[in-house]
Amino acid sequence: MSVLIFIDHAEGQIKKASLEAISYGVKIAQQNGTTAEGIVLGNVTEDLAALGKYGVQKIHHAADAALDHLDAQQYTAAIAQLAQSINADVIVFSNNTTGKAIAPRLSAKLKAGLVSGAVALPDTANGFTVKKNVFSGKAFANISITTAVKIIALSPNAYKIEETGGSAEVVAYAPTLSASKVKLVSTTKASGEIPLAEAEIVVSGGRGLKGPENWGIVEDLAKALHAGLACSRPVADAHWRPHNEHVGQTGGAIAPNLYIAIGISGAIQHLAGVNRSKVIVVINKDAEAPFFKAADYGIVGDAFEVVPKLTAAINKLKG
Numbered sequence: 270m271s272v273l274i275f276i277d278h279a280e281g282q283i284k285k286a287s288l289e290a291i292s293y294g295v296k297i298a299q300q301n302g303t304t305a306e307g308i309v310l311g312n313v314t315e316d317l318a319a320l321g322k323y324g325v326q327k328i329h330h331a332a333d334a335a336l337d338h339l340d341a342q343q344y345t346a347a348i349a350q351l352a353q354s355i356n357a358d359v360i361v362f363s364n365n366t367t368g369k370a371i372a373p374r375l376s377a378k379l380k381a382g383l384v385s386g387a388v389a390l391p392d393t394a395n396g397f398t399v400k401k402n403v404f405s406g407k408a409f410a411n412i413s414i415t416t417a418v419k420i421i422a423l424s425p426n427a428y429k430i431e432e433t434g435g436s437a438e439v440v441a442y443a444p445t446l447s448a449s450k451v452k453l454v455s456t457t458k459a460s461g462e463i464p465l466a467e468a469e470i471v472v473s474g475g476r477g478l479k480g481p482e483n484w485g486i487v488e489d490l491a492k493a494l495h496a497g498l499a500c501s502r503p504v505a506d507a508h509w510r511p512h513n514e515h516v517g518q519t520g521g522a523i524a525p526n527l528y529i530a531i532g533i534s535g536a537i538q539h540l541a542g543v544n545r546s547k548v549i550v551v552i553n554k555d556a557e558a559p560f561f562k563a564a565d566y567g568i569v570g571d572a573f574e575v576v577p578k579l580t581a582a583i584n585k586l587k588g
């Protein structure tokens with residue numbers, strides 16, 4: 270058995286979700302007495318050899334400008350060629366936007382079983398069974414992969430990044446690529462300083478904030494905590510905030526270490542996107558708001574009074 274890990278980056282910086290995928294893939298390799306290799310597509314600004322500290326032994330780097338931006342067909346072709354040439358039988362992705370675009374295509378191309386949204390290491394005692402989230406994080410399923418090549422897309426924030434020390438061997442990789450069928454026209458930077466998917470802490474606002482003009486208190490708290498920004502669906506639907514911040518059943522699914530919900534009622538469709546957060550703090554003036562049932566900590570109070578005080582207290586602590 271050998272393990273290949275897809276290492277994703279944004280503007281040349283390796284994503285945190287990929288470091289989790291590396292740690293996860295390395296652990297699978299260790300448990301099965303085999304090697305873990307990585308693949309990086311496009312130009313990066315980081316020292317790839319340094320990724321060896323997470324235990325990956327070898328990194329295949331295709332520093333081709335055609336791969337700088339996500340192109341699903343090219344990425345799938347490049348990963349498939351490498352997987353076949355090194356005989357990888359387990360391929361690990363993060364189940365982030367890129368992983369969700371590529372893993373299913375690769376699965377079809379390699380005729381490999383895929384489990385997306387994995388939350389634990391595979392059980393290899395009897396076959397190869399992977400635990401994953403189902404029903405928007407309300408339940409788990411154990412899925413057995415029976416194909417020779419197995420693909421796992423790991424849920425972001427489901428596996429701890431582990432540093433084991435060492436340096437990775439970086440080798441140039443030149444996949445055979447056909448002419449791209451897509452052309453990148455332009456890119457728009459998402460709002461918020463911290464990308465939502467990468468954020469350890471997320472501060473989120475709902476309709477209780479009354480209007481976009483009041484988002485300053487949410488942004489100030491997010492800034493104090495170095496947090497990403499999110500919102501409920503009606504907020505994005507009303508164009509108070511951009512849709513990329515909308516979390517829930519029909520928006521993004523996140524799993525930060527800390528999720529602070531301000532003026533959000535806690536409808537089941539909202540919870541579907543945030544209930545995997547490690548700690549949930551709810552600020553709502555209605556003590557009967559359903560969100561309090563899902564909260565680890567709750568503050569019953571007016572957001573316009575509570576949030577500025579919280580921000581001031583955090584800034585004071587930071588000195």
Ligand code: FAD
Nearest residue numbers: 475476477501502517518519532533534538539554555572
């Ligand atoms: P409200 O329900 O209006 O709640 C506002 C809250 O703010 C209340 O609890 C109120 O007590 C509190 N509040 C008011 N003033 C203050 C104050 N001054 N200080 C503190 N608290 C205050 N929703 C999502 O979020 N994400 C989804 O992905 C999503 N998908 C959906 C899919 C479907 C098919 C459907 C039918 C609905 C979906 N919804 C989704 C909508 C969801 O059902 C709720 O309507 C929505 O989450 C409510 O948003 P909210 O909590 O911001 O607003």
